[in-house]
Amino acid sequence: MIRTGVVHAELARHLAGLRHTEHFVVCDSGLPFADVPCVDLGYRYGAASFADVVSTVIPAVVIEASWISEQMPQLNPDNLAVLYDVGLTPESIDHDEFKARALTAKFAVRTGEATFYANVICRAGVPFDSP
Amino acid sequence: MIRTGVVHAELARHLAGLRHTEHFVVCDSGLPFADVPCVDLGYRYGAASFADVVSTVIPAVVIEASWISEQMPQLNPDNLAVLYDVGLTPESIDHDEFKARALTAKFAVRTGEATFYANVICRAGVPFDSP
Amino acid sequence: MIRTGVVHAELARHLAGLRHTEHFVVCDSGLPFADVPCVDLGYRYGAASFADVVSTVIPAVVIEASWISEQMPQLNPDNLAVLYDVGLTPESIDHDEFKARALTAKFAVRTGEATFYANVICRAGVPFDSP
Amino acid sequence: MIRTGVVHAELARHLAGLRHTEHFVVCDSGLPFADVPCVDLGYRYGAASFADVVSTVIPAVVIEASWISEQMPQLNPDNLAVLYDVGLTPESIDHDEFKARALTAKFAVRTGEATFYANVICRAGVPFDSP
Amino acid sequence: MIRTGVVHAELARHLAGLRHTEHFVVCDSGLPFADVPCVDLGYRYGAASFADVVSTVIPAVVIEASWISEQMPQLNPDNLAVLYDVGLTPESIDHDEFKARALTAKFAVRTGEATFYANVICRAGVPFDSP
């Protein structure tokens, strides 16, 4: 079995398949995103938590930009702190713009999080430097 | 959105589709069960935990019998206690027999549990009484 | 087997998979809605009835808005009463607008109801409060 | 729309496709039958009822033989009476034999019936006579 | 086996699945209609005949409107008579408009008919009255 990191087969496939500038979403239990392929980790309201999934997934990939809804800083500061903890510095955007952008994601990871605006969109960066 | 209970679409489908005497498995991250359809909730070693998934899933269904590996009482008493807490009284069987029986399950729920022998096989009962 | 509630596997899957603001339809035997995924419960004209299906499905989910055709209050007051009984306060809209909106639903539940305008579109709400 | 009879598309397909000596099952919510294709009409415990589904389906087809579990006459006489009402004269067989025979069916119609042994296996006959 | 009526499984499925205002086509061997799902009953030029298929299919359903190409009355009066015999009163429209409308059908029934303009588009009506 795999030594460490993401042990979920479909999620591991999505992460290894990310290419430069592609987007993905980690979201709460309620964010609508239509036909975006979804790895569903939420099994009850509250679990899997947004904080724990973010803390597992984000360190495995290089992120060059990220976005949150503008309500998140006020309504969900604890989960925003988690994003900072894993090294993200997300840009706040209008919630409708956030939902429209979420539709362009290559995949989404749905948690069971049952708090407001616990969602982040990430854009993949490259793990090697220019010469 | 659904009010309470299991919020995972595929898991909800499996639970609602259970018929009398059919088996399902809740297991740790390592139990092999070949082609049994699998709802994979484990995303890192340790989460989703066996205890939390069992506590979510089992109360939703009627179980008329259940089985664990005979090593579980000694090597994983904490997770066994969880099974008792949700009302199961599992029978201990040989681990090879356990793995063979797991292959007959209609579906499995894989957690990220990273302790030994954290697995249970359940047989569905009926929620109505004989007259 | 599942203890109570919706015992239909595909319907349970659709309900557990609902996200905030997504729409679904419960309808009579004749409402056209093209390629919207459909759980078909109607097996003869009159059964499954709109009233009984509504009474089973709606209590399981949080609905934040709903719509009916403007003819329903006059032509089908009994079934409208059922909607009120389960806590809905649907808005009346033009029937053509109703049919167009039905095409945006994530899924539909078709009954065998054989009375006029026995249809409702529901928008999923969230089961947890803002802090 | 179709004038009368079975208004469920998949069920109509199964019935029109029946050939001489093929079996099908109408059953309660709990009968296990593995991979037999299933038209699922049950949406809550109690509905669709076995009696109403039997009364809709059986008159549409010619049945040359039928079977019930040997417990049905004593434990579910009301539903047995329904079978007689639609013209069946089912043979009582051992419940294990019944379940094994159910596995050979071409399709099954699952109701939401929540009483004991409300199941019947039917063998299709021919609607034209020898010359 | 089914007692009477349409004995073709796929055709029975399409008919039972018709909803109010949906269209279907019964046509000769040559009408082009691209990706419309097709039940193909024609096996040689001349059989199955348009007349016999129409006489089998139309009585099973409620039709609230129908259309033919404007050339049919002059070039194929015999098959037009068949349409009147089964109770249709089709409206004549331009052949190009006819072909465009055929593309919106939910399904088509292709016969082996080898005469000109033996085609009809039907719109499904409802089999129950307003109160």
Added chain:
Amino acid sequence: MIRTGVVHAELARHLAGLRHTEHFVVCDSGLPFADVPCVDLGYRYGAASFADVVSTVIPAVVIEASWISEQMPQLNPDNLAVLYDVGLTPESIDHDEFKARALTAKFAVRTGEATFYANVICRAGVPFDSP
């Protein structure tokens, strides 16, 4: 469009794909043959007729052997005469053996024939001679 012969796309595919010694079946509306791929031409009891389908299909292919049920000569002499008319000289075999052999067919053509034992199994021959 094709000039003459079999105008049914799937049936034409099956006939052109036949190889030496492979079997196919032309049958009445009731012959059971499980999962053998089926071209279904029957749309009502009586049509398409066994005689007309046989007269269309058989002349298109080389048949080196054929079988009927031993009851056919007595109970369905008219349709047997059709087989002779198209050049077949079928061997009579036990009906159960006939049904078992039908299961080995590469494909079947189901008619709407509503008379008894109107079935034939054909084995494909080669259309070129030994040198």
Added chain:
Amino acid sequence: MIRTGVVHAELARHLAGLRHTEHFVVCDSGLPFADVPCVDLGYRYGAASFADVVSTVIPAVVIEASWISEQMPQLNPDNLAVLYDVGLTPESIDHDEFKARALTAKFAVRTGEATFYANVICRAGVPFDSP
């Protein structure tokens, strides 16, 4: 096995399924036509030849119009002669228009032909006359 004509199962299916005014293409090894369903008969440069495939396929169907690229008469007169031999009188059109029209074909037959502009688009006609 089939007596004569087209012995390729998929090609026979396409030809028997042609309807009035539908297009198909017979082409050399290089013509691009994106997602048009393709029967690929070319296995090396030069075989199957355009001439032999045309001579096999075209006589089986009624063609009411056909098109070639305007370069064909000068650059590939031998293969043009083959088209005349099988009774076609193709219209010459601009090569870009030819390629655009090829995209509307119902199917294509790709040969291994390795000469320039060996391509023809055919429109299916009807094999029966107006009365």
Added chain:
Amino acid sequence: MIRTGVVHAELARHLAGLRHTEHFVVCDSGLPFADVPCVDLGYRYGAASFADVVSTVIPAVVIEASWISEQMPQLNPDNLAVLYDVGLTPESIDHDEFKARALTAKFAVRTGEATFYANVICRAGVPFDSP
């Protein structure tokens, strides 16, 4: 486009995917081989010829063993000569054994060859030497 060799996409896929000791078949138009994946190059009796297909395919691969039916040397010496010309030295085996062995092939290439026993089974060898 590819410079030379096999220009058929599916055939190229099969050849490049061959592994040591796997079998494939090149056959005439009539050899039966059930569900073995088939690249069908035959479009009329006589074309594609066995000789030309063998001469195209065999030089592209390493063959370590091959088999023909024992009737081939006497009844089809010309096509046997083709096999020798491309470097094969096939072993003659009983025709029934040949047909049974053909069922184990990974893929088959069907030609339009219309002579007797024009079939060969090849076993893939390795293109590099032991040290």
Added chain:
Amino acid sequence: MIRTGVVHAELARHLAGLRHTEHFVVCDSGLPFADVPCVDLGYRYGAASFADVVSTVIPAVVIEASWISEQMPQLNPDNLAVLYDVGLTPESIDHDEFKARALTAKFAVRTGEATFYANVICRAGVPFDSP
């Protein structure tokens, strides 16, 4: 097994299926190209290398035009040299135009290359001359 050249089954299929003017891409590990079918050869950063894959694939096909991003000459001269070595003379275009054009490719070959702008788009030419 195949004697030489491309031994990857899916890649061989794509190459043999190329038609005149169709595009394909060989790219580094990060180029985004959405739903273009992808043969993924990269298994770690650095392998398979762009240089080795280009040197294997390009000689197998005729290329009539090719494109690189305008940054490649300055930022990745070594890999550009590889393109010249296999006979390509790529045109430099704006990187955004490059990425847009990549979306029209018929397939892509993804390497594990971990240097900047190691991507080339190729347009297939024909391997035979005008007369």
Added chain:
Amino acid sequence: MIRTGVVHAELARHLAGLRHTEHFVVCDSGLPFADVPCVDLGYRYGAASFADVVSTVIPAVVIEASWISEQMPQLNPDNLAVLYDVGLTPESIDHDEFKARALTAKFAVRTGEATFYANVICRAGVPFDSP
């Protein structure tokens, strides 16, 4: 994009999905293993090399047992050394037994290795200890 390790999406999926005691294979270009799901990394003879793929894949997983063919130590000592370098201590078994065991693998990774007996079967171990 993923920071390090296996960048191949399908291979990452297979590795993350491994469960205790399941087998997988890393093999040369010629090992036959029928229908075992295969990640094909070989694109020419010699690349991807067995050594480099082994050195990438094996460190990512816990292996509790491994097997090679008994000829490998003598005929391919360099690649055997690679296995030791990544910490494996494979057991030598008869080559036919090796090939039979390979058929039970959950997946295989095919390289382009063109030397003899460069194959290893691995059995997944667990990354956490007994208490």
